[in-house]
Amino acid sequence: MEKKDLDWGNLGFNYIPCDYSYVCNFKDGAWEEGGLTEDHTLTLSEDAGIFHYCQEVFEGLKAYTTADGSIVCFRPDLNASRMADSARRLVMPAFPEDKFVDAVKQVVAANAAWVPPYGSGATLYIRPFMVATGNVIGVKPADEYQFRIFVTPVGPYFKGGDTSVKLAVAKYDRAAPHGTGNIKAGLNYAMSLLAVTEAHEAGYAENMYLDSKSRTYVEETGGANIMFVDKEGNLVVPQSATDSILPSITRRSLVMVARDVLGMNVIERPVKFEEVLAGDFVECGLCGTAAVISPVEKVEGEGVDVTFPDCVGTSGPVMKKLRETLVGIQTCEAEDPFGWVCKIA
Numbered sequence: 001m002e003k004k005d006l007d008w009g010n011l012g013f014n015y016i017p018c019d020y021s022y023v024c025n026f027k028d029g030a031w032e033e034g035g036l037t038e039d040h041t042l043t044l045s046e047d048a049g050i051f052h053y054c055q056e057v058f059e060g061l062k063a064y065t066t067a068d069g070s071i072v073c074f075r076p077d078l079n080a081s082r083m084a085d086s087a088r089r090l091v092m093p094a095f096p097e098d099k100f101v102d103a104v105k106q107v108v109a110a111n112a113a114w115v116p117p118y119g120s121g122a123t124l125y126i127r128p129f130m131v132a133t134g135n136v137i138g139v140k141p142a143d144e145y146q147f148r149i150f151v152t153p154v155g156p157y158f159k160g161g162d163t164s165v166k167l168a169v170a171k172y173d174r175a176a177p178h179g180t181g182n183i184k185a186g187l188n189y190a191m192s193l194l195a196v197t198e199a200h201e202a203g204y205a206e207n208m209y210l211d212s213k214s215r216t217y218v219e220e221t222g223g224a225n226i227m228f229v230d231k232e233g234n235l236v237v238p239q240s241a242t243d244s245i246l247p248s249i250t251r252r253s254l255v256m257v258a259r260d261v262l263g264m265n266v267i268e269r270p271v272k273f274e275e276v277l278a279g280d281f282v283e284c285g286l287c288g289t290a291a292v293i294s295p296v297e298k299v300e301g302e303g304v305d306v307t308f309p310d311c312v313g314t315s316g317p318v319m320k321k322l323r324e325t326l327v328g329i330q331t332c333e334a335e336d337p338f339g340w341v342c343k344i345a
């Protein structure tokens with residue numbers, strides 16, 4: 001397979017249109033067959049539901065080239081089920097989960113020349129999404145939808161590798177409390193744009209969101225879950241009291257890797273921001289499909305200045321080991337004890 005002529009080692013996290021997208025419409029109460037398209041645009045009625053009541057959900061996953069030249073992706077079944085949960089929450093028809101996995105395989109295989117080569121540090125980002133295309137004027141769900149997947153080659157989301165980043169304490173809530181934050185929907189991300197823009201302008205990589213109900217507990221960041229290592233070496237993973245932390249596939253996988261592969265002690269529990277302020281944690285990391293695991297050296301905000309001592313300038317040993325082990329499984333360099341890797345080509 002002849003790869004495209006791109007500067008693979010220097011890709012940013014930007015959209016580069018590839019050869020094919022996948023498209024499937026929902027009409028008259030049913031999903032059509034669906035298939036590949038070379039048209040990367042959508043033409044919609046000015047009255048389409050997406051423009052007014054924001055019925056949109058999306059997902060994100062990656063495909064990798066392995067050392068033997070195969071193309072694989074990681075746990076696409078979990079993206080399929082999370083997207084179906086997101087859709088149900090916004091009263092959209094769930095895209096069938098087996099059809100989702102099949103669509104991912106089709107669109108990645110068709111764009112094999114765009115999957116960055118092994119060892120380049122880049123990956124093919126896969127963005128499934130669904131929008132309300134049917135007309136609505138009263139506040140109610142639309143009756144027509146389009147599910148689409150595009151792919152685009154990407155480099156690191158944060159600085160990458162071992163370089164640690166700084167977080168700001170978010171000034172604004174990103175979403176309504178009580179269960180609305182656990183879906184991947186454009187409307188929640190729109191609510192985070194002001195906070196993330198201000199954080200970037202002030203030199204931070206991201207925001208640390210507190211729970212919007214009590215502003216007492218650490219939730220996550222705008223595009224990644226968060227995890228800590230305490231002074232005893234336990235991996236401490238925040239749980240949300242209000243069901244408003246996105247159920248990250250990377251985080252759920254890392255918890256299993258830490259426990260079952262690395263034999264670590266993992267504690268999943270609500271984490272008070274007070275504990276962070278008290279300096280209880282020696283490492284902090286952001287985890288997600290885009291972030292992989294990015295070490296965090298500092299959290300700052302009004303009256304807040306906390307350093308994670310083992311992550312100053314570089315990754316702490318625990319975050320580093322977790323990243324190496326997870327990436328090893330994802331790229332088939334390490335054994336995949338859980339059967340997570342999905343071969344595409």
Ligand SMILES: Cc1ncc(COP(=O)(O)O)c(C=O)c1O
Nearest residue numbers: 223224225246248249250288289
């Ligand atoms: C708000 C938020 N949290 C966490 C994640 C990480 O989730 P995953 O590991 O499934 O990519 C993402 C990824 O898109 C995200 O947007």
